[in-house]
Amino acid sequence: METIKISDLNTEELSIFGETSEIQLYRYYEPEPGIFIAESPNVVMRAIEAGHVPFRMLVEDKLYDKEIPPIVSELDRLHGPESTAGLTVYVGDHETLKDLTGYALVKGLWCAFRRSPVMGxxxxxxxxxxxxxxxxxxxxxxxxxxxxxxxxxxxxxxxxxxxxxxxxxxxxxxxxxxxxxxxxxxxxxxxxxxxxxxxxxxxxxxxxxxxxxxxxxxxxxxxxxxxxxxxxxxxxxxxxxxxxxxxxxxxxxxxxxxxxxxxxxxxxxxxxxxxxxxxx
Structure with missing residues (x-):
């Protein structure tokens, strides 16, 4: 797992958390299933428990020590240590995350996941x-x-x-x-x-x-x-x-x-x- 302190809001990897629309996320890998963003620790944990593995995370700096270790632990337990090998965690302060996501009241934690195909x-x-x-x-x-x-x-x-x-x-x-x-x-x-x-x-x-x-x-x-x-x-x-x-x-x-x-x-x-x- 790699942790990166945000220094540039225009970093391409961060666009999925802010300027990319839901439709664009849905079509991100078209014709393959795209991406979804889960917000808040509760929703993120439910997604992981359902079998989804995040590939990119965004977290407020003051919440890092509280929120990231339980997520990493659950990923290791459910999906093995390899599930966090390619995970990148971007960290920023409250104002930085507000500017990036456009939310005045940020939830403090966002995770990007690949979608799975839906059942017929x-x-x-x-x-x-x-x-x-x-x-x-x-x-x-x-x-x-x-x-x-x-x-x-x-x-x-x-x-x-x-x-x-x-x-x-x-x-x-x-x-x-x-x-x-x-x-x-x-x-x-x-x-x-x-x-x-x-x-x-x-x-x-x-x-x-x-x-x-x-x-x-x-x-x-x-x-x-x-x-x-x-x-x-x-x-x-x-x-x-x-x-x-x-x-x-x-x-x-x-x-x-x-x-x-x-x-x-x-x-x-x-x-x-x-x-x-x-x-x-």
Missing amino acids: LREFCEGKRRLAVLFDVVNPTNVGAIVRSAAAMGVDGVVLTHGSVNPLYRRASRVSMGTVFQIPWTMATKDESEGVNLIGLLHEFGFETAAMALTDKSVGINDTRVKNAEKLAIVLGTEGDGLPTEVIEACTHTIKIPMYHGVDSLNVAAASAVAFWELV
Whole structure:
């Protein structure tokens, strides 16, 4: 492991922590899987425990002695001493890291990891009974919160459409508190995500589908026909627009959460937690 004190913010190796966008990180080694950045000690440790090995780290100088030794120890334990052989740790003070990353409140620790290929949809769905399906959910905060709720409530896996935010985007993984590394998830391909293709594939794989939407045909999330489904995929849409009409109509069920005091809906992340609690 090599430790380098930052002397030049324009060092090419540091660009992935600051000016490089999430899309650029995702495509970094295209056509091979790219890079993701994990922020904060908790998220970094969850990534390592899930089998990911960092190749570059950025840490605030005053946190080095607290945060780096446990990470190195865990890497050695899980992946052997060779896992840190090519690791480079860049160290800087608070102001330097703030200038580099653009965050006024820096988290003190960033790690860069190579992405792994995602599992194909058919293989991913095998052996699972309860799925969360995120249909074009584009807010990383919502994706992270939904994944965290899915993990906590015992959902077997999360499927995201091609148009959804990737769970390994740094804000999504941070909001999830690292649970993106604790629950299985996959991204449907562009073709699989087109129109109602994904719903059709889930039906083909033996799942009933439940669209969370407010329509005249919606039933409560405690409806026994939904709760008793042997295999169920709970389909959630993006904040504001919700699910496309064609997707709602293609689903086996349309479900809603009973509301009071004139409230007609919840944030999609909050609604997901309620639905998972009731239906898993």
